Amino acid sequence: MMMSAMADQLEREIQLGADLRDFGSWMATEQKRVFLLCRRMLQDTDEADSATQDVFLKAYRALGGKTCAEELDNPAKWVTRIAVNTCLDRLRSKSWRIWQRRPDPRDEELILEMARGVSPDAERQLFSKQIQQRLEKALARLSDRQRAVFSLRHYDAMALEEIADVLKLDVGTVKAHLFRALSKLRDELRDLYFTNAP
Amino acid sequence: MSIESKRSGRLDEPAPFQRGEGSQLEPAPFQRGEGSKHWTDDQLIAHLYGVGPQDGHLECCAECRSRVSAMEIRRQSAVAESAEVAPERLAAQRRRVRAVLARSLHWWQAASLRRWVPAGTAAIALGGSLFYYNEQQQRHVRDNAISDAQLAQDVSLLAETPEAPPTAPLQALFVQ
Numbered sequence: 001m002m003m004s005a006m007a008d009q010l011e012r013e014i015q016l017g018a019d020l021r022d023f024g025s026w027m028a029t030e031q032k033r034v035f036l037l038c039r040r041m042l043q044d045t046d047e048a049d050s051a052t053q054d055v056f057l058k059a060y061r062a063l064g065g066k067t068c069a070e071e072l073d074n075p076a077k078w079v080t081r082i083a084v085n086t087c088l089d090r091l092r093s094k095s096w097r098i099w100q101r102r103p104d105p106r107d108e109e110l111i112l113e114m115a116r117g118v119s120p121d122a123e124r125q126l127f128s129k130q131i132q133q134r135l136e137k138a139l140a141r142l143s144d145r146q147r148a149v150f151s152l153r154h155y156d157a158m159a160l161e162e163i164a165d166v167l168k169l170d171v172g173t174v175k176a177h178l179f180r181a182l183s184k185l186r187d188e189l190r191d192l193y194f195t196n197a198p
Numbered sequence: 199m200s201i202e203s204k205r206s207g208r209l210d211e212p213a214p215f216q217r218g219e220g221s222q223l224e225p226a227p228f229q230r231g232e233g234s235k236h237w238t239d240d241q242l243i244a245h246l247y248g249v250g251p252q253d254g255h256l257e258c259c260a261e262c263r264s265r266v267s268a269m270e271i272r273r274q275s276a277v278a279e280s281a282e283v284a285p286e287r288l289a290a291q292r293r294r295v296r297a298v299l300a301r302s303l304h305w306w307q308a309a310s311l312r313r314w315v316p317a318g319t320a321a322i323a324l325g326g327s328l329f330y331y332n333e334q335q336q337r338h339v340r341d342n343a344i345s346d347a348q349l350a351q352d353v354s355l356l357a358e359t360p361e362a363p364p365t366a367p368l369q370a371l372f373v374q
Binding site for chain 1: 239240242243244246247248249269272273274276277279280281283287288291292294295296298299
C-alpha cells in the first residue's frame with residue numbers, strides 16, 4: 001500500500017517534470033513575441049516582464065482546465081489573445097502607472113549610441129533606431145484598442161480578420177481602430193517609410 | 199541630427215485621411231502630381247495596413263506597386279530591428295514562470311487528499327449527528343425509567359384512591 005503510494009507520487013513527479021519541460025519549450029518559442037507585444041501595449045519594460053509571466057501562467061492553468069480544443073489548434077493566436085486581454089486588464093486598472101513614470105532606459109542607450117556613432121553606417125542605424133523609438137513612443141498616443149490593433153498589424157503582420165478574431169471584434173471595427181491609429185501616427189509612419197537615412 | 203529636419207520637402211501638408219460614404223474608410227483623394235493618378239503617400243500607407251482604397255489602382259500601376267513592396271520590406275526590417283530583447287531577460291522570465299508553476303503544482307499535489315475533503319466532512323457530520331441522536335435517546339430513556347418499587351407504589355396508590363372510577367356510573371345501572 002505504502003509502496004504503491006510512493007510509486008504514484010514518483011510517477012506524478014515525473015509527469016510534472018515532463019509537462020513543465022514541454023510547456024517551457026513552447027513558451028520559449030512564443031515568449032519573445034508575447035513580451036514585445038506586452039511592451040508595446042503597456043509602454044513599460046518592467047510591466048511587460050510581469051505581464052508576460054502572467055500570460056504564460058494563465059496559459060498553463062488554462063491548459064490544465066477546460067480549454068476549447070478549437071482554440072488550441074492555433075496556440076500562437078490563443079496566447080496572443082491571452083496577452084492582449086492581460087494587457088488591456090492591466091491598462092484598465094492603471095494603478096501601476098503611479099510609479100511607472102521614470103526615465104526610459106532606452107533613452108540613455110540612445111544617447112550613448114549617439115555619442116559613439118561616427119561612421120555613416122552607424123549613423124544610418126542610429127537614424128533607423130530613432131524612427132523606431134519615435135514610433136514606439138507614439139503608440140502611447142493611441143487608445144488601448146487602437147494600440148492593440150496597430151501592434152498586431154504592424155509588428156505581427158496579422159491579417160485584419162485574424163486581429164478581429166483575437167480581439168473578438170468585427171472586421172469593420174478593427175478597420176476603424178486601425179484607421180484612427182494610422183491618422184495619429186501619420187508623421188512617424190511617413191518618416192519610417194518615406195524619409196531616407198543619411 | 200533630428201528626424202524632423204530630414205523630412206522630404208515633397209510631403210508638404212499631409213492630406214487628412216477621410217471617411218468615405220457609408221461605413222467605407224477611404225483615404226484622401228489622389229494628390230501626387232497634377233494629371234498623374236499615382237497614390238499619395240497616405241494612401242500607400244493605408245493600403246499597406248489593409249485600409250487603403252479599393253480602386254484596383256495597384257493592379258495597373260507598376261510604380262505604386264513597387265513603392266508598396268519597398269514599404270513592406272522597410273516595415274519588415276524595422277520590425278526586425280525593434281525586436282531586440284536581451285536573452286537574459288527572457289531566460290529570467292522563464293525561470294520565474296517555472297518556479298511559480300513548480301511551487302503551485304507541488305502544493306497542489308501534496309494536497310492530493312483534497313478530493314476526499316468533501317466526503318470526509320460529510321461523513322464526520324453524519325457520524326456526529328448519529329452520536330448526538332443516540333445520546334439524546336439514551337438520556338430520554340434514562341430520565342423516564344422507574345424502578346419496580348416505584349411501580350408497585352404507584353399501583354397501590356391508584357387502588358386506594360377514594361374517588362369512584364370513571365366506569366362506576368355505568369356499572370351502577372346493572373346492579374340490583
